[in-house]
Amino acid sequence: xxxxxxxxxxxxxxxxxxxxxxxxxxxxxxxxxxxxxxxxxxxxxxxxxxxxxxxxxxxxxxxxxxxxxxxxxxxxxxxxxxxxxxxxxxxxxxxxxxxxxxxxxxxxxxxxxxxxxxxxxxxxxxxxxxxxxxxxxxxxxxxxxxxxxxxxxxxxxxxxxxxxxxxxxxxxxx
Amino acid sequence: xxxxxxxxxxxxxxxxxxxxxxxxxxxxxxxxxxxxxxxxxxxxxxxxxxxxxxxxxxxxxxxxxxxxxxxxxxxxxxxxxxxxxxxxxxxxxxxxxxxxxxxxxxxxxxxxxxxxxxxxxxxxxxxxxxxxxxxxxxxxxxxxxx
Numbered sequence: 001x002x003x004x005x006x007x008x009x010x011x012x013x014x015x016x017x018x019x020x021x022x023x024x025x026x027x028x029x030x031x032x033x034x035x036x037x038x039x040x041x042x043x044x045x046x047x048x049x050x051x052x053x054x055x056x057x058x059x060x061x062x063x064x065x066x067x068x069x070x071x072x073x074x075x076x077x078x079x080x081x082x083x084x085x086x087x088x089x090x091x092x093x094x095x096x097x098x099x100x101x102x103x104x105x106x107x108x109x110x111x112x113x114x115x116x117x118x119x120x121x122x123x124x125x126x127x128x129x130x131x132x133x134x135x136x137x138x139x140x141x142x143x144x145x146x147x148x149x150x151x152x153x154x155x156x157x158x159x160x161x162x163x164x165x166x167x168x169x170x171x172x173x174x
Numbered sequence: 175x176x177x178x179x180x181x182x183x184x185x186x187x188x189x190x191x192x193x194x195x196x197x198x199x200x201x202x203x204x205x206x207x208x209x210x211x212x213x214x215x216x217x218x219x220x221x222x223x224x225x226x227x228x229x230x231x232x233x234x235x236x237x238x239x240x241x242x243x244x245x246x247x248x249x250x251x252x253x254x255x256x257x258x259x260x261x262x263x264x265x266x267x268x269x270x271x272x273x274x275x276x277x278x279x280x281x282x283x284x285x286x287x288x289x290x291x292x293x294x295x296x297x298x299x300x301x302x303x304x305x306x307x308x309x310x311x312x313x314x315x316x317x318x319x320x
Binding site for chain 2: 047056059126131148152155
């Protein structure tokens, strides 16, 4: 179903339908995260991917056009071959990965284990994800927040969110 | 959207619960899945839903753009101040044990709570601001094209 909705995004020419397909894709991948026991990530995926970004895409469609522009399709097989080759290499690489849920992986046996063992005594909260995110890796999270802030400022500068207000105020005073 | 009675009533019912759920995810993040990022996005989603159904003017009457712009900076500020506070008490940067030196575990609780609050405020502010910036631009296409 993930694959079907991903193909749908590319296939459909009506951009509204494409936006809906990408929302469906996000919801399905949120389900996938729940199955992998990554509920925190699933939360984010459902809210950001399916909710907010769909709304933003719809907002962009309202600002631009409903339909994708018609293109003259040239028969060009080279990109297709390249994509298939890359996909095959990636699948070949994934054969080396440890089995799903295996307990002997490096991620499970060194750092992850340390966090799981030391969180109850050092921090004393049940949600290890929060402990790692906010305490052990606090500095990284500070960086992430700064990135989110910078991205927001960047979008506002590009779309003129600040200027618009000022202009409105000026008009009001005049 | 004036004619969609069901949408309007359901939205009015839902928005309160969505915000409540956002606050739960925010402040209960220590014990259950979730945290600042998720809470901020859910909080923003409530306002975006309200804005979609009732229009930009009514949602901006509740939460004007200058507030969301300040929220963006306020969150980062809270986060950094927690770090600098522990810095000045002779601990490492962002070492939450500084908040209650007699009982470092409690300090961790307070620190995580404050830091997550900062994250949540920034994320909510950014998402709502971006939504405002998109929607406040005038539309070029007409309704018949749908």
